[in-house]
Amino acid sequence: xxxxxxxxxxxxxxxxxxxxxxxxxxxxxxxxxxxxxxxxxxxxxxxxxxxxxxxxxxxxxxxxxxxxxxxxxxxxxxxxxxxxxxxxxxxxxxxxxxxxxxxxxxxxxxxxxxxxxxxxxxxxxxxxxxxxxxxxxxxxxxxxxxxxxxxxxxxxxxxxxxxxxxxxxxxxxxxxxxxxxxxxxxxxxxxxxxxxxxxxxxxxxxxxxxxxxxxxxxxxxxxxxxxxxxxxxxxxxxxxxxxxxxxxxxxxxxxxxxxxxxxxxxxxxxxxxxxxxxxxxxxxxxxxxxxxxxxxxxxxxxxxxxxxxxxxxxxxxxxxxxxxxxxxxxxxxxxxxxxxxxxxx
Amino acid sequence: xxxxxxxxxxxxxxxxxxxxxxxxxxxxxxxxxxxxxxxxxxxxxxxxxxxxxxxxxxxxxxxxxxxxxxxxxxxxxxxxxxxxxxxxxxxxxxxxxxxxxxxxxxxxxxxxxxxxxxxxxxxxxxxxxxxxxxxxxxxxxxxxxxxxxxxxxxxxxxxxxxxxxxxxxxxxxxxxxxxxxxxxxxxxxxxxxxxxxxxxxxxxxxxxxxxxxxxxxxxxxxxxxxxxxxxxxxxxxxxxxxxxxxxxxxxxxxxxxxxxxxxxxxxxxxxxxxxxxxxxxxxxxxxxxxxxxxxxxxxxx
Numbered sequence: 001x002x003x004x005x006x007x008x009x010x011x012x013x014x015x016x017x018x019x020x021x022x023x024x025x026x027x028x029x030x031x032x033x034x035x036x037x038x039x040x041x042x043x044x045x046x047x048x049x050x051x052x053x054x055x056x057x058x059x060x061x062x063x064x065x066x067x068x069x070x071x072x073x074x075x076x077x078x079x080x081x082x083x084x085x086x087x088x089x090x091x092x093x094x095x096x097x098x099x100x101x102x103x104x105x106x107x108x109x110x111x112x113x114x115x116x117x118x119x120x121x122x123x124x125x126x127x128x129x130x131x132x133x134x135x136x137x138x139x140x141x142x143x144x145x146x147x148x149x150x151x152x153x154x155x156x157x158x159x160x161x162x163x164x165x166x167x168x169x170x171x172x173x174x175x176x177x178x179x180x181x182x183x184x185x186x187x188x189x190x191x192x193x194x195x196x197x198x199x200x201x202x203x204x205x206x207x208x209x210x211x212x213x214x215x216x217x218x219x220x221x222x223x224x225x226x227x228x229x230x231x232x233x234x235x236x237x238x239x240x241x242x243x244x245x246x247x248x249x250x251x252x253x254x255x256x257x258x259x260x261x262x263x264x265x266x267x268x269x270x271x272x273x274x275x276x277x278x279x280x281x282x283x284x285x286x287x288x289x290x291x292x293x294x295x296x297x298x299x300x301x302x303x304x305x306x307x308x309x310x311x312x313x314x315x316x317x318x319x320x321x322x323x324x325x326x327x328x329x330x331x332x333x334x335x336x337x338x339x340x341x342x343x344x345x
Numbered sequence: 346x347x348x349x350x351x352x353x354x355x356x357x358x359x360x361x362x363x364x365x366x367x368x369x370x371x372x373x374x375x376x377x378x379x380x381x382x383x384x385x386x387x388x389x390x391x392x393x394x395x396x397x398x399x400x401x402x403x404x405x406x407x408x409x410x411x412x413x414x415x416x417x418x419x420x421x422x423x424x425x426x427x428x429x430x431x432x433x434x435x436x437x438x439x440x441x442x443x444x445x446x447x448x449x450x451x452x453x454x455x456x457x458x459x460x461x462x463x464x465x466x467x468x469x470x471x472x473x474x475x476x477x478x479x480x481x482x483x484x485x486x487x488x489x490x491x492x493x494x495x496x497x498x499x500x501x502x503x504x505x506x507x508x509x510x511x512x513x514x515x516x517x518x519x520x521x522x523x524x525x526x527x528x529x530x531x532x533x534x535x536x537x538x539x540x541x542x543x544x545x546x547x548x549x550x551x552x553x554x555x556x557x558x559x560x561x562x563x564x565x566x567x568x569x570x571x572x573x574x575x576x577x578x579x580x581x582x583x584x585x586x587x588x589x590x591x592x593x594x595x596x597x598x599x600x601x602x603x604x605x606x607x608x609x610x611x612x613x614x615x616x617x618x619x620x621x622x623x624x625x626x627x628x629x630x631x632x633x634x635x636x637x638x639x640x641x642x643x644x645x646x
Contacts, residue, residue, distance in 0.1 A: 045447055
C-alpha cells in the first residue's frame with residue numbers, strides 16, 4: 001500500500017472531517033470580511049477563559065513563596081514536617097510526583113488499551129444501534145461523581161482487594177517485580193493498584209469518546225481502498241484506520257493523562273495516603289493532588305504547610321496545562337478534544 | 346501475521362479454496378470480532394457494580410426523614426446538604442452560563458480569527474485544570490480576602506470550574522448553525538447582531554441548554570473546589586455569605602468511619618445515591634437532546 005498517501009490524508013482525517021469530498025466548510029466559502037475595530041476592542045469577552053487561567057496562575061504564584069521551589073528540601077525524598085518547628089520542614093515533592101506518575105501511568109496504559117478495544121468494536125465490529133447504546137452507557141460512566149467512585153472503592157472494593165484479590169495476585173504473580181512484596185502490604189486493600197484501577201474507569205469514557213471520534217472520521221475512500229486490496233476488517237483497522245487516526249489517539253492519551261494527574265478526591269479516598277515510594281503495587285502511597293486535598297484542613301492552621309501546598313498546586317497546574325496543550329496539539333486545530341468530548345455531544 | 350498481506354491476491358480459481366494463510370487472516374478477524382466487544386464487560390461490570398452497591402447501602406434505610414432532617418452528630422439526614430447543593434449549583438450555573446454564553450457568542454460570531462483560536466484553546470485548557478487547584482485559587486481569592494468560608498465563594502469557584510463546558514458547547518453550537526441561515530439573514534439585510542440573536546441563537550438553543558446541563562452535572566459531582574471554599578454548616582444555608590454543607594461533602598467526610606458508628610457511612614451512601622440519580626438524569630437528558638438536535642440539524646440539509 002502506498003504509505004505517503006496515507007500519511008498525507010492522516011492530518012485531514014484527524015482534523016474531524018467525516019467525508020473528504022464533503023462540501024467546503026462555510027469558513028472557506030465565506031468572503032473575507034474586514035474585522036471592524038470594535039471586534040478587536042471587545043475581544044476580552046471571548047478571552048474570558050484565558051483570563052481565568054491567567055488569574056488562577058497569578059493568584060497561586062503570588063499567594064505562596066516561590067523561593068520554596070528552589071530549595072533542595074522541596075526536591076528531596078525525605079518528608080519531614082513538625083508543626084512545632086516549621087522552619088525545618090522538608091516537603092519531598094518528588095515523593096508525591098512518583099505516586100502521581102505511577103497511578104496515572106498505570107491507569108492510562110490500561111485505559112488506552114481498553115478504549116482502543118471499545119472504540120474499535122463500536123466503529124468496526126458492532127452493529128450501529130448496539131454500538132450507540134453501549135456508547136451511551138459508557139458515557140454515563142463519565143457522569144458519576146468522583147467522590148462516589150471513591151466511597152465505592154473504599155467501602156466495597158478495598159475489603160475485597162485486601163482479603164481476596166491482592167493476596168491471590170501476590171501468590172500467583174509474586175515473581176514479577178512489584179507484584180510481590182510483604183504480605184502485610186496487601187491487607188488494607190487501598191493502594192496503588194486500587195487507585196489506578198479506579199482512575200482507569202474514570203478516564204475510560206473520555207479516552208474512548210475521543211478515540212471513537214477520530215476512528216469514525218477516517219475518510220472512507222481509504223478504507224474502501226484497503227478492502228479492495230483484499231484486506232480483512234481487522235487488517236484495515238490496524239493498518240489504515242488506526243494509522244490515520246493516530247493523532248487522535250495520541251490526543252486522547254494526553255488528555256486522559258492530564259485528567260488522571262489532576263484527580264484528587266477519588267484517589268485520596270483509595271490510595272492509603274502513606275508518604276513513601278510504594279515498594280509494591282499493593283502499597284499505599286500518595287499523589288500530588290491527593291496530598292493537596294487531605295492536607296487542606298491542616299494547611300488552614302499551619303501557614304508553612306499552606307505555603308508548600310501552594311507550590312505543589314503551582315507545579316501541578318503547570319504539568320496539567322502542558323499535557324492538555326499537548327492533547328490539543330496532537331488532535332488538530334478543530335479542538336475535537338474539548339471538555340465536551342466524553343458527553344457525546 | 347505476514348507483513349505483505351496487502352499485496353497478496355487470490356487468483357480467480359482459488360476462490361473456492363482457502364489457502365492456510367487466508368484462513369489464518371480470516372480467523373484473526375473473526376476472533377477479534379468476538380473478543381473486542383467483550384471489553385464492554387470490563388466497563389459495564391464496574392458501572393453496574395457501583396450502582397448496585399450504592400443502592401444496596403443507601404436504599405433500605407432511606408426514608409422521608411432522610412431528606413427532611415439535618416445531619417447531627419453520628420446521624421441525622423441530608424436536608425442541609427441538599428439545600429446547600431441546590432443553592433451552590435444554582436448560583437454556580439448562573440455564573441457559568443452568563444460567562445460561558447457571553448464568551449461563546451463572542452468567539453463564534455465576532456472575535457477576529459486569531460482571538461477566537463486562542464480563546465477556544467484556552468477554553469479547552471481551563472477544563473483541564475485540576476479541581477483541587479481551582480479550589481486553592483478560590484481559597485486565596487475569596488476566602489482569605491473576605492475572611493470567612495462562604496456559600497458565594499464556593500459557588501463562584503465552582504462556577505469558574507464549570508465555565509468551559511458551557512463555553513465550548515455554546516461556541517460549537519453557534520458554529521454548527523447551517524451556513525444557509527446566515528446567508529439568508531444577511532441577504533434580507535440583517536446585521537450580524539440581529540442574525541446572532543434572532544436566527545442563530547434560537548437554532549442553537551437546545552445545544553446550549555445541553556451544555557448548561559452538562560456543566561451542572563459536572564458541578565454537582567465536584568468536591569475539591571468546595572472543600573476549600575464553602576466551609577461547613579449542619580443547618581440549611583440562609584445567607585449566601587455564610588458557610589454551607591453539600592452532598593459531596595457528606596460523602597467525603599463520612600466514608601472512612603466504621604460502619605457501626607451511627608449511620609455516618611449509610612448517610613454518605615444516601616448522599617452518593619442522590620448525586621448519582623441527579624447526575625445520571627441530567628446526563629440522560631443531555632444525551633437525549635444531543636441526539637435529537639443532531640437529527641434536526643441533519644434534516645435541515
